[in-house]
Amino acid sequence: MIALVRADDRLLHGLVAVSWTSDVAPETILIANDAAAKDTFLSNTMKMAKPAGVKMGIKSIEGAVKALNNPINDGKKIFLVVESVIDAESIFNQLNNKFNRLNIGTAGVKKQPGQEYRPTLPQVHVSRADYEAAERLDAQGVKVFAQVTPTREKMDFAEIKKVFA
Numbered sequence: 001m002i003a004l005v006r007a008d009d010r011l012l013h014g015l016v017a018v019s020w021t022s023d024v025a026p027e028t029i030l031i032a033n034d035a036a037a038k039d040t041f042l043s044n045t046m047k048m049a050k051p052a053g054v055k056m057g058i059k060s061i062e063g064a065v066k067a068l069n070n071p072i073n074d075g076k077k078i079f080l081v082v083e084s085v086i087d088a089e090s091i092f093n094q095l096n097n098k099f100n101r102l103n104i105g106t107a108g109v110k111k112q113p114g115q116e117y118r119p120t121l122p123q124v125h126v127s128r129a130d131y132e133a134a135e136r137l138d139a140q141g142v143k144v145f146a147q148v149t150p151t152r153e154k155m156d157f158a159e160i161k162k163v164f165a
Helices: 014-024 034-038 040-049 061-069 085-094 128-139 157-164
Strands: 002-007 028-032 055-059 078-082 101-104 117-121 124-127 143-147 154-156
Touching: 002 014, 002 085, 014 078, 028 061, 034 040, 034 055, 040 055, 055 061, 061 078, 061 085, 078 085, 085 101, 085 128, 101 128, 117 143, 117 157, 124 128, 124 143, 124 157, 128 143, 128 157, 143 157, 154 157
Parallel strands: 002 078, 002 101, 028 055, 028 078, 101 143
Antiparallel strands: 117 124, 143 154
């Protein structure tokens, strides 16, 4: 079962490794990112940041979908980390067992050229493309929210919509 999906363009870093992992208490952290799956240096760096006692996998988007759809993982509590809301939506659309919570984390740190970003919370800047993907996920019943850490201010999707109105 996917306990939480976090869209964070830095993937696994201190806030995710400590705050969110403590809050979610997963058995496994699954990083779903094509570039990270191919980059040994990045993968090894993230593995060093992984908290003790938690398993971690780093897979391509396609590999993550296969792993999540494998019945062997049905009983496992998984914290899925993706780079963007677009990636989260892509995975959602291919899953047998859908996730129901999406956290937009420290997004927009690595801004893509030509993309318009709007600030929602300090450290959270959402692109129009990610907003539109979040809107589609929200329409399918996913609880979408922006929050940097579990103890900081939380912005529900209704409030995010106002930023893009």
